[in-house]
Amino acid sequence: MEYFEPKSIGDALSLLSKHGAEAKVIAGGTDVMVDIKFKEEPGALVNIKKIPSLAGITESGGSLRIGALTTIREIETSAIVREKLPVLWEAAHQFASLQVRNTATIGGNICRASPSGETLTPLLVLEANAILAFSDGERSEAFKTFFQGPGKSAVGAKGLLTEIEIPMPPAGSKGVYLKHAVRGAMDIAMVGVAVMLTPDGGKNSVQEVRVGLGAVGPTPLRAPKTEALLKGKPLTAALVKEAGALAATEASPISDQRSSAENRRWIVEALTRRGLEQTWKAATGKEVA
């Protein structure tokens, strides 16, 4: 196995172009090291951690920018994330264990493109963008189209995720990330649901709601029919029930060792209801009636 520590994005991209599919990018290593030990070594390992400027959280022009090398713990302990992006904070807080959060990077969690990746559904409902570098230039890709399948994303073999750009959520909106797993720490979600809800000015109806579903499809998903159902309506108990049932039909889960597909649909229904109730209460100060 060849090993490289590029010092710039350009050097990293040259290495990826040269080594093609043989090359693997490593950052925190919490996934890649396991592959190396239990699957196989790549032909070339490209450690991007020595590239300055890929880490850190900055706020500018109505959006928050998070460098790809920012650790999950840095996100969890960021005052601005906690205050303004609680949906992302909750995902970071529930992520694996303290040891893993201290090492794992948000860029790694994203590029791994696991349908159960903890930060992915929050990024979907935040309508965030991936800033990608390729040898012929940089582009921005919405997370809505970024994920292509388990382990597959718009980064491909020759690109590098450099930054995550998150537009600040609409004024008055509230978000939650709910995870269902057997144990609190070190467990992969059976289902993760992210909900972001914005009430109208009078706090009487849903102006906009975004629902993200994790671990119930080949990629993290949005639930567009559920979102459309809720838009413009007062959030009643009957509507919440209907929305939960609809969200369950928008999921396309598989059965595996963590859960049956049927059980996953039940959990999607329950977590969607719970997410709507919690965000409605947080945003309007009222219980769902």
Added chain:
Amino acid sequence: MSVTINTTINGQAVSASAEASTSLLEFLRDTLEMKGSKLCCNTGECGACTVIYNGKPINSCVTMAADANGAKITTIEGLAEGDKLHPVQQAFIDTGAVQCGYCTPGFIMSVKALLDRTKKPTAADIEEAVSGNICRCTGYNKIVDAIHLAAAKL
């Protein structure tokens, strides 16, 4: 491909070579013959290999040895001063927080890191600090007792 690793372990400068695929845990145990950090799951799930890396607890089994370059690392071997055990180690003994003992070095490193960042940990701080450490003898109550005792003594 071999890489040279210049690092500081328990206050001592160390320079050694290892294959690029070597984990920090393998570097400690196999290259440096420091067997205190334990190999167990080798996937970053059990915490038996926990060391303190630049002040933060991490799983050494899923950290590249190459990333130790320029870092300051504390392992279980670095806690005692001669025959005098570190207060966290002594607290584990005094409360009987050890059964088979295999998870103990990892727990102690997580607790050392906790007490380095907060002198008066809450119950939630304690739960979070050791949430990535598994004791398969399931002796968690005694371990929590040990953490309270160590916090009181430090």
